[in-house]
Every structure is written in C-alpha cells, then in structure tokens.
Amino acid sequence: MAVDPQAYRPERPLTALGEPFYDVVDAARFPETRLRFRNDRAAAQVGLDKLDDAEWIAHFGRFAPLPDTLEQPLALRYHGHQFRVYNPDIGDGRGFTFAQLRDGRGRLLDLGTKGSGQTPWSRFGDGRLTLKGGVREVLATEMLEALNVPTSRSFSLIETGEALERNDEPSPTRGAVLVRLSHSHVRIGTFQRLAYNRDEDALRRLTGYVLRELYGEEGEDPVRLLELVVERTAVLAARYMAAGFVHGVLNSDNINVTGESFDYGPWRFAPVWDPAFVAAYFDHAGLYAFGRQPEAILWDVMQLAGALRQIAESEPLIAALDRFAEHYQPAIAAAVLWRLGRRPRAAEEDRAVVQSVERALRGTGVAVDRFFFDAFAQDLPAHYGTEWDEVRTRLAPYGARRARDHAYWQGEPCAMLIEEVEAIWAPVAAADDWTRFHAKIDAIRTMGDALA
Incomplete structure (x- = not known):
C-alpha cells in the first residue's frame, strides 16, 4: 500500500x-x-x-x-x-x-x-x-x-x-x-446519552478521552472540558456569521466537542445580511436562522453542561457557560476583520467596525460576498453610497494584513448561493458532466489562497 x-x-x-x-x-x-x-x-x-x-x-x-x-x-x-x-x-x-x-x-x-x-x-x-x-x-x-x-x-x-x-x-x-x-x-449528544443512562464512570472516561486526545490536556475535569468547548464553539458561531453561512440543523447531535462544524444537510449561504434567513425548509419557526446561530450553539453547549452536571458542581459549570459571550465578541470581530483583510486593533474599535458593517449590510441589502470582496484590504469603491460612510470612517485606521496582489482580486467574488449549487448539479444529473463541479472547487481554492 x-x-x-x-x-x-x-x-x-x-x-x-x-x-x-x-x-x-x-x-x-x-x-x-x-x-x-x-x-x-x-x-x-x-x-x-x-x-x-x-x-x-x-x-x-x-x-x-x-x-x-x-x-x-x-x-x-x-x-x-x-x-x-x-x-x-x-x-x-x-x-x-x-x-x-x-x-x-x-x-x-x-x-x-x-x-x-x-x-x-x-x-x-x-x-x-x-x-x-x-x-x-x-x-x-x-x-x-x-x-x-x-x-x-x-x-x-x-x-x-x-x-x-x-x-x-x-x-x-x-x-x-x-x-x-x-x-x-464526539458530539454533545455523546455526553447526553451517557447522562441519560446515568453512567457516571463512562462520562468521566469520555471526559478524559476528549481532554487528552483532542485537547492535549491531562485529567478528567469536566469543568475544564466545558471551558474549552465554550471557547471553541463561540469561535465557530462567530465564523459562521462572518462567512454568511447557515448550517440549518444545529441540533446537539450535530455539534462536536472540538468546535468543528460538520454534517451538512440543508445548508445555505445568505445572499444578504438577513438575520431571519433560514436554510432548512422545515425550520418554520426560524430556530436555526442565520442571526440565531450563536444562540442555538450556546443552547446546545448548555445541554453539555447539563450532562456534565452528573460529575461536577453546578456553579463552575454555569460560570464557564457565562463566558460564551466573552469569547464570542472578540471572535466575531477577528473573523469579520480577517474577511476584510485588516489587522485587529483595540477591542472596542474592532467591535465598532463589526457593528457598523452589520448595520450597513442590513440597511442596504448589498450582497454579503460582494461587499467583502470589494472591501478587502482597500477603501470602499465610490459607488458605495453615504450609507457606508460610517464603515469607511471606522476602517480608515486599519492596516491591511495582506495586499490585493493575488489574481483572484482581478475577477469576481466567489460565492456559493443555492442557485449555483443547483446549476452545478444539473449537468451531473442530466449528462454526468462534472466540469462545473471541478471548476468550482478550483475557484473556491483560488479564493482561499487569496484570503489566507
């Protein structure tokens, strides 16, 4: 082999x-x-x-x-x-x-x-x-x-x-x-099953496995495990938002304990910054809508805390959960600035940039991918009107983390809206033609190289 x-x-x-x-x-x-x-x-x-x-x-x-x-x-x-x-x-x-x-x-x-x-x-x-x-x-x-x-x-x-x-x-x-x-x-639901069966020995063994094998830490401390999961999942939620991504089914069996996204069913990328945008046609209440994803992920992590309650005291678990927002705020700022091609500055300034970007995107209806393409490491073009003046002002002191010198920036933004997904699939279904699929993979990787 x-x-x-x-x-x-x-x-x-x-x-x-x-x-x-x-x-x-x-x-x-x-x-x-x-x-x-x-x-x-x-x-x-x-x-x-x-x-x-x-x-x-x-x-x-x-x-x-x-x-x-x-x-x-x-x-x-x-x-x-x-x-x-x-x-x-x-x-x-x-x-x-x-x-x-x-x-x-x-x-x-x-x-x-x-x-x-x-x-x-x-x-x-x-x-x-x-x-x-x-x-x-x-x-x-x-x-x-x-x-x-x-x-x-x-x-x-x-x-x-x-x-x-x-x-x-x-x-x-x-x-x-x-x-x-x-x-x-290993999912949050893996811990829930053991708690449901009241198997405290297995809960401790799984806690030790995750800490040792996935986080490189010794011991079987459930509070430490929850602290790590809270931090990782807060980063995941923040990066979903900066990517304009909607997972669609953020159930507790779909959240793993390393904060790595997986298992993609009815996912979508939001065409515009609409907090109510949903990916799953069956999500009638908007439980997992774009703007509710941080809340949904935190709710799932709370279920992990509930499972760990069988082998830990409540107060330190609650204290760990309370730090989700503390991790999320700098993570969303870092994620948005990364996509804008800018280096972070002070925490308060970074938060103000994110808030101004969100307000402008919601107010103008500019396509998410178009905006981040146009704003990457440069001043906003003139056709962005006065509604974008605050964003311009906020971004003015920020230095670029890399130049716009990749060939990607000479073309159009690489996006992945549902219409294109269907257009990629159509020739595969009709004629076993994979040309568009492979071309899209190449285009995505080109974008990734330009952003990295």
Whole structure:
C-alpha cells in the first residue's frame, strides 16, 4: 500500500473507550464504486495522497482497513436534542468511524463516513447518501475551509451505482458514499446519552478521552472540558456569521466537542445580511436562522453542561457557560476583520467596525460576498453610497494584513448561493458532466489562497 511513511501516523485510541460508546458494524457492499472526488490536499496531511485510484477505492469505497488503525468500522452511539426535542433513539445511522490518524501538528483526526450502510441506529433509514447530497457536502466544506471556518473536510466521494428513493428530490436518484476527515466525531449528544443512562464512570472516561486526545490536556475535569468547548464553539458561531453561512440543523447531535462544524444537510449561504434567513425548509419557526446561530450553539453547549452536571458542581459549570459571550465578541470581530483583510486593533474599535458593517449590510441589502470582496484590504469603491460612510470612517485606521496582489482580486467574488449549487448539479444529473463541479472547487481554492 502506497502510504507516505513520513506522514502516515495511524492511531486507535477510540477502541480503548469500549462499550458503551460504539457498535462494531460492516460497510455496505455497493454494486459499483466510481470515484468522483478525492481530496489530495487533505490526504497529504495524513500520508494518504500517494494512494493510486484503485487503492483509494478499495479503502474508501470498499472499506478495506487502513494499516494499524481501526480493524473494523465503529458506529458511534449518541442521543441529542433535535429542534429542542430530546431524542434517545439516534446514533450513527448511515455512517461510522473508519480510521484514526494524526496530522503533522499531532492532532487526532477521524475518517468517518456518510452513506456507508445500515447500522443498529438506522431505524427505518436505508443507511445511504444521495450523490447530490455528497456533492453539496463537498461544496460546503470546501467553501467553509476557504472562508476560515473550522470544518470537517470532504475527503472522498464515490458513486455507488444504487438508485435511491427520497421525498425531497426527484427519485430514483443516484447513491454515493462520502468520507470526511474530522477532528473528532464526539458530539454533545455523546455526553447526553451517557447522562441519560446515568453512567457516571463512562462520562468521566469520555471526559478524559476528549481532554487528552483532542485537547492535549491531562485529567478528567469536566469543568475544564466545558471551558474549552465554550471557547471553541463561540469561535465557530462567530465564523459562521462572518462567512454568511447557515448550517440549518444545529441540533446537539450535530455539534462536536472540538468546535468543528460538520454534517451538512440543508445548508445555505445568505445572499444578504438577513438575520431571519433560514436554510432548512422545515425550520418554520426560524430556530436555526442565520442571526440565531450563536444562540442555538450556546443552547446546545448548555445541554453539555447539563450532562456534565452528573460529575461536577453546578456553579463552575454555569460560570464557564457565562463566558460564551466573552469569547464570542472578540471572535466575531477577528473573523469579520480577517474577511476584510485588516489587522485587529483595540477591542472596542474592532467591535465598532463589526457593528457598523452589520448595520450597513442590513440597511442596504448589498450582497454579503460582494461587499467583502470589494472591501478587502482597500477603501470602499465610490459607488458605495453615504450609507457606508460610517464603515469607511471606522476602517480608515486599519492596516491591511495582506495586499490585493493575488489574481483572484482581478475577477469576481466567489460565492456559493443555492442557485449555483443547483446549476452545478444539473449537468451531473442530466449528462454526468462534472466540469462545473471541478471548476468550482478550483475557484473556491483560488479564493482561499487569496484570503489566507
């Protein structure tokens, strides 16, 4: 097998947790395995970019084990609040953790799947993923990575030759299996399940695992764990906002304990700065609307605190939760300034910039991506009217963090609105034409290089 011996660092600490954290499962056997996307940039970071396509398909379409890591796939067990209703009947219903690896920085990463077959937690589902759903997830993760949002990375997408029936898209529709590279698949809901079962020993073991393997800290202190999760999730919420991104389903089983975004279903990028904009057609109350995402993420973290209450006192947990806003405010300022291509200054000035940008975007209806493109590391163009004078004044003292010398700035802003997602999918569906898909990946990565 053609792994890079210098970069391939297999691990399997998840197996030490043992029961009751997962079920050993088998991958589905697919009639076909047609490679549609392989992320060699991500693969290089874990020593797997030297695999040829046949080896790639064997591991990520047929799920032959990678050397010296997990011997069998593990479907993780968890519960969660789904639109604030507690559900004890969920878990990895169409995915599993396939391998654990360390990257060059020593971070423990999971290779997890979506659409890899039924598990004990599938309930009435078929355990499959539509090809369109896989394409959408690749586009989401590439765009978020380029916009500096902590996200899982779409590692592989393989079409499976299956025809799937779905209620929310024309059927039968093509099937696929996705592999994602993520800094943990341990969710807030993983802790909720153990608390629901009143398994204090397992709660302590999981706390120790997360602190040791994911944060590099010793001990089993639940308060320290909550402090770290509060900080990371506040940063995630801030970067969602600066990216103009709406996840759509911020349930507690969709928030992991490293503050890394993952599992993309009805996501959207907001065309304009509208706090009421929703991604999911079924989110009738706007619970996870664009402007409510920080609140939604904090609510989920509160459920983690509730689970940890079984092994910790309330007061220090409450104190940790109370620091969410303290972390969020500088994080949103840093995220907006990063996207504006400016270096931060004093905290009060930075907050004033964010407030002025939000007011102007809401008041004028200028497209989010257009504004950040036009304002990056330069004065606002003259066609931005007097409504933008406060933004001009606020930004005047700020130095650029990098010049507008990349070729990207000579073109048009790279965006990812729903209309373009559908336009990328249409030729794939009609004629198996992947030209627009691959061109968009190239354009997103070009933007990421210009912003980095």
